[in-house]
Amino acid sequence: MVELKNITKTYRTRRGDVQALRDVNLRIEKGEFVVLCGPSGSGKTTLLMTVAAMLRPTAGSVCVEQRDLYAMSIRDRAKFRARNIGFVFQMFHLVPYLNIVENVLLARHSPGGLAGGPSAADGGTEAPKEQGAEELLRRFGLAERASHKPAELSAGEKQRAAMARALFNRPRIILADEPTGNLDPANAESVLGHLSEFHRDGGTVIVATHGPAAGRFADRVIYLRNGGIEKAG
Amino acid sequence: MWGMSIVSLILKEICHRKVNFVLGLLAVMTAVALFIGFFTAGAASERETARLMLSMGYNMHIIAKDADMGQFLMTGIADRTMPEQYLTKLASQKTISYNHLLATLQKRISWQGLDVILTGLAPEVSPPEPQGAGSKKPPMSFEIKPGSLYLGYRIWNTLGLNQGDRVDIKGKTFSIARRLAESGGVDDVRIQCHLRDAQEILELPGQISEIRAVDCLCFGETDDPVALLRKEIGSLLPDAQVFQTKAIAEARAAQRQMVRNLFAVIMPFTVIACGVWVGVLAIMNVRDRQQEIGIMRALGHGSGRIALLFLGKAALIGLLGAALGFLLGTALAQYFGPGIFKLTAKIMIKPELALLIISLIFAPVFAAVSSFIPAMIAVAYDPAVTLREE
Numbered sequence: 066m067v068e069l070k071n072i073t074k075t076y077r078t079r080r081g082d083v084q085a086l087r088d089v090n091l092r093i094e095k096g097e098f099v100v101l102c103g104p105s106g107s108g109k110t111t112l113l114m115t116v117a118a119m120l121r122p123t124a125g126s127v128c129v130e131q132r133d134l135y136a137m138s139i140r141d142r143a144k145f146r147a148r149n150i151g152f153v154f155q156m157f158h159l160v161p162y163l164n165i166v167e168n169v170l171l172a173r174h175s176p177g178g179l180a181g182g183p184s185a186a187d188g189g190t191e192a193p194k195e196q197g198a199e200e201l202l203r204r205f206g207l208a209e210r211a212s213h214k215p216a217e218l219s220a221g222e223k224q225r226a227a228m229a230r231a232l233f234n235r236p237r238i239i240l241a242d243e244p245t246g247n248l249d250p251a252n253a254e255s256v257l258g259h260l261s262e263f264h265r266d267g268g269t270v271i272v273a274t275h276g277p278a279a280g281r282f283a284d285r286v287i288y289l290r291n292g293g294i295e296k297a298g
Numbered sequence: 299m300w301g302m303s304i305v306s307l308i309l310k311e312i313c314h315r316k317v318n319f320v321l322g323l324l325a326v327m328t329a330v331a332l333f334i335g336f337f338t339a340g341a342a343s344e345r346e347t348a349r350l351m352l353s354m355g356y357n358m359h360i361i362a363k364d365a366d367m368g369q370f371l372m373t374g375i376a377d378r379t380m381p382e383q384y385l386t387k388l389a390s391q392k393t394i395s396y397n398h399l400l401a402t403l404q405k406r407i408s409w410q411g412l413d414v415i416l417t418g419l420a421p422e423v424s425p426p427e428p429q430g431a432g433s434k435k436p437p438m439s440f441e442i443k444p445g446s447l448y449l450g451y452r453i454w455n456t457l458g459l460n461q462g463d464r465v466d467i468k469g470k471t472f473s474i475a476r477r478l479a480e481s482g483g484v485d486d487v488r489i490q491c492h493l494r495d496a497q498e499i500l501e502l503p504g505q506i507s508e509i510r511a512v513d514c515l516c517f518g519e520t521d522d523p524v525a526l527l528r529k530e531i532g533s534l535l536p537d538a539q540v541f542q543t544k545a546i547a548e549a550r551a552a553q554r555q556m557v558r559n560l561f562a563v564i565m566p567f568t569v570i571a572c573g574v575w576v577g578v579l580a581i582m583n584v585r586d587r588q589q590e591i592g593i594m595r596a597l598g599h600g601s602g603r604i605a606l607l608f609l610g611k612a613a614l615i616g617l618l619g620a621a622l623g624f625l626l627g628t629a630l631a632q633y634f635g636p637g638i639f640k641l642t643a644k645i646m647i648k649p650e651l652a653l654l655i656i657s658l659i660f661a662p663v664f665a666a667v668s669s670f671i672p673a674m675i676a677v678a679y680d681p682a683v684t685l686r687e688e
Contacts, residue, residue, distance in 0.1 A: 147598020162314030
């Protein structure tokens with residue numbers, strides 16, 4: 066469960082303060098598929114980063130799985146993020162010098178995994194870890210591309226690789242920021258299908274987008290404008 | 299454990315951004331090569347100084363107080379003698395600064411129709427080496443066995459004498475142990491023998507005419523080494539007088555000073571420049587990798603691990619730079635050293651392996667320190683900001 070209470074986020078810039086989020090209150094249940102919709106600058110990404118334990122709000126609290134994220138130390142927050150949250154970005158953010166399997170393995174963290182790759186309890190040796198990554202890549206239709214570098218992949222393949230990385234550590238929640246923004250309709254459908262599959266398996270999905278496509282998969286669509294919730298569907 | 303080891307990440311990143319790595323390596327190599335080059339050539343220069351001193355002779359002279367200084371300066375022979383015990387008295391004093399002491403007894407004599415200088419040489423005395431300091435200083439003069447002679451060129455050439463021939467001097471028989479090469483100087487008319495033999499021939503038992511010394515005083519601008527030595531020796535040997543052959547001492551001091559000056563000016567400049575160079579490259583590397591750092595942060599990688607990516611890379615650059623810099627520096631010293639430090643072919647510039655060990659320890663530390671600020675910048679990157687910048 067994700068709960069945001071009275072979240073305000075103000076960016077201080079040279080030209081003055083910019084309020085990205087204004088007193089946002091939001092509750093997302095475990096296993097829900099939520100789409101955050103709104104024009105550029107509406108605060109979608111800021112909201113996502115706040116839930117991701119990467120951006121401390123100026124005011125308010127964020128609880129994920131009954132834990133107040135910003136009451137934790139930076140170190141604990143990083144651990145919590147590694148164990149519980151997977152990310153998918155519009156620009157994929159694959160590490161250019163690692164091949165696809167290695168990019169997936171970059172997400173590997175020993176304690177507290179949920180699904181996907183083998184956890185520390187599985188032994189945590191290099192061989193099962195690699196097997197887990199390769200299995201995941203097979204599920205995403207990237208088995209043949211496992212040893213390729215990101216530069217050698219199409220945009221759709223890159224996003225699927227990023228999806229595999231997000232799922233590898235068996236997270237409870239997937240946060241996706243414009244995951245289909247750089248993809249053609251077929252690849253966009255494929256990525257949303259994978260997110261939907263994760264959701265069907267009991268995972269929580271929060272997608273920030275300004276396109277309508279993700280809405281078909283969502284339990285709820287929340288519209289943001291000028292840093293506030295305009296309409297919660 | 300994390301899926302990818304730090305070393306593996308560092309090596310893969312290096313392979314991906316080769317230019318950045320090569321430029322960093324060049325910076326460390328340059329600093330290490332200059333350090334190695336100067337020290338290696340400097341060490342050779344010190345050996346050259348020692349060799350020059352051997353060829354130039356002794357620069358401190360102690361003669362009897364009543365000896366005629368003018369005559370000594372003209373002929374190189376003191377007309378009065380002093381007790382041989384002066385040497386042991388001098389050598390046994392811990393407060394006296396010297397490197398080599400040599401007692402001689404010299405006199406002009408007529409031998410087989412030739413005017414020659416008979417020179418008796420005592421075994422040379424060196425200060426005791428500190429424990430564990432290695433081998434004793436090599437002697438600067440001949441060590442002649444009793445009953446043997448070293449003959450100057452003009453003497454053996456004129457008289458047709460050969461090595462092993464037996465000759466008499468004032469009723470005492472000697473074996474010619476060595477025929478010396480032509481020097482073009484007073485040594486060509488010199489007969490050299492053991493001090494005891496000279497004392498016997500000249501009927502001056504227990505007497506010497508001169509103590510020669512190589513000083514070990516510092517030649518700083520405000521120091522007056524002669525005054526210091528005169529003071530030291532004056533209180534010890536009241537019946538002796540001390541003077542210095544200044545040109546030799548000054549040449550020696552100048553050579554040492556030249557090496558130190560060059561080193562003092564060039565090394566700090568080079569180290570700072572190369573440190574800045576490594577730091578700037580690391581900053582460029584950090585900027586190139588903002589999004590990679592952001593995604594690692596998002597995936598839960600901690601500050602220590604991210605800092606290690608940069609510091610580890612810097613240490614690796616330092617290690618490789620040290621090894622390559624050592625090879626380059628040694629090669630530079632061997633190629634340019636003789637010209638810069640005025641070394642002769644007789645002095646070999648040898649690789650100084652101790653410097654390799656020093657470089658292998660300090661260069662990685664130096665590179666890591668230079669990359670410290672960039673690494674901290676990387677650690678401080680806010681993933682929320684870097685991942686949003688699309």
